[in-house]
Amino acid sequence: xxxxxxxxxxxxxxxxxxxxxxxxxxxxxxxxxxxxxxxxxxxxxxxxxxxxxxxxxxxxxxxxxxxxxxxxxxxxxxxxxxxxxxxxxxxxxxxxxxxxxxxxxxxxxxxxxxxxxxxxxxxxxxxxxxxxxxxxxxxxxxxxxxxxxxxxxxxxxxxxxxxxxxxxxxxxxxxxxxxxxxxxxxxxxxxxxxxxxxxxxxxxxxxxxxxxxxxxxxxxxxxxxxxxxxxxxxxxxxxxxxxxxxxxxxxxxxxxxxxxxxxxxxxxxxxxxxxxxxxxxxxxxxxxxxxxxxxxxxxxxxxxxxxxxxxxxxxxxxxxxxxxxxxxxxxxxxxxxxxxxxxxxxxxxxxxxxxxxxxxxxxxxxxxxxxxxxxxxxxxxxxxxxxxxxxxxxxxxxxxxxxxxxxxxxxxxxxxxxxxxxxxxxxx
Ligand code: PLP
Numbered sequence: 001x002x003x004x005x006x007x008x009x010x011x012x013x014x015x016x017x018x019x020x021x022x023x024x025x026x027x028x029x030x031x032x033x034x035x036x037x038x039x040x041x042x043x044x045x046x047x048x049x050x051x052x053x054x055x056x057x058x059x060x061x062x063x064x065x066x067x068x069x070x071x072x073x074x075x076x077x078x079x080x081x082x083x084x085x086x087x088x089x090x091x092x093x094x095x096x097x098x099x100x101x102x103x104x105x106x107x108x109x110x111x112x113x114x115x116x117x118x119x120x121x122x123x124x125x126x127x128x129x130x131x132x133x134x135x136x137x138x139x140x141x142x143x144x145x146x147x148x149x150x151x152x153x154x155x156x157x158x159x160x161x162x163x164x165x166x167x168x169x170x171x172x173x174x175x176x177x178x179x180x181x182x183x184x185x186x187x188x189x190x191x192x193x194x195x196x197x198x199x200x201x202x203x204x205x206x207x208x209x210x211x212x213x214x215x216x217x218x219x220x221x222x223x224x225x226x227x228x229x230x231x232x233x234x235x236x237x238x239x240x241x242x243x244x245x246x247x248x249x250x251x252x253x254x255x256x257x258x259x260x261x262x263x264x265x266x267x268x269x270x271x272x273x274x275x276x277x278x279x280x281x282x283x284x285x286x287x288x289x290x291x292x293x294x295x296x297x298x299x300x301x302x303x304x305x306x307x308x309x310x311x312x313x314x315x316x317x318x319x320x321x322x323x324x325x326x327x328x329x330x331x332x333x334x335x336x337x338x339x340x341x342x343x344x345x346x347x348x349x350x351x352x353x354x355x356x357x358x359x360x361x362x363x364x365x366x367x368x369x370x371x372x373x374x375x376x377x378x379x380x381x382x383x384x385x386x387x388x389x390x391x392x393x394x395x396x397x398x399x400x401x402x403x404x405x406x407x408x409x410x411x412x413x414x415x416x417x418x419x420x421x422x423x424x425x426x427x428x
Pocket of ligand 1 (some may be wrong): 016087115185209220
């Protein structure tokens, strides 16, 4: 379990969870590229399997490199504990597996990453988990979708792709009034930009593939718990707060308290669903996190300038960037992302779908690909790629209509970024 740190964010990003290797003195966190660990004796092995002792059994459950990453992200978010898994989607699956039983449901923002909409709305149905989508711009529409089988509200702090900023404090009020936790996907803002636990959120998920890792070289995900939610109060979270048949009746909440979700996610979720993070990916993501604050400062400053350039461009219809004066989410941005709007945003081309396709084919410095949050500047036309599985209405609800182009602004020289867009827009 993580203690609140007195260190500044930059110091935490470099140090939390890591110390020199006691045997070799290695200062960088070693990659423990091992699948399993030798037991001291049978009694120690039994106590590890009974969850009576902390220690390593098998890398599907724990790994020392992955553990450093977990402690670092938990500390950056100001949470009690974290669980690192194979991808952002795996984080969402393992977390919902802890919260929901078959036949239960959760309510989610309709303006989420398109892959999450598909995962929640279609694939989770096969587990018997149902998701109702509501407009995050209208928090008051959420209570009507909540019933006695609802186990969580899920939002993105700053959404992919549209940069929709959600009123976290208001969603906390609604969730807690119904005895359920608020889950915030903090991928696009990163813990540098937004701190959901400071506003009362209960759980944070990350696609560590994006800004945390930051270099476009590894896929990973993290679940962080605040440690403050009372899982026993409502009697409606049996996986966490009732005897677990797979562990001789162990009650995770009674045993692990402030890190009950992390413990269940690891001991049952990772054990039985299996999406463990590789130690090598954990190492790459950890290394990326060391420069998270520096990169985010540059990403954010560059994005502000690109948004201002586009807002003045003749071929651009609109720019959805909360950092522009008078922007729809300006007030929420100043409150929840005070250091600047997330460096991932969309804009609309007057030429519609065809112009979007032409633009992504005309850039040189920008990479046309389906990722965000890398050092490199990235461009995507969601309607023809990531959001193409959605219906036209779902695309528009997710801020990914036919005219929409998504930019993830990198840390290159700002003049080069703008010059590349300028030459591409000049081609039509
Ligand atoms: N959440 C957000 C906001 C994302 O952008 C993504 C991926 O793009 C995910 C979750 C899923 O993460 P991953 O691709 O690591 O599974």
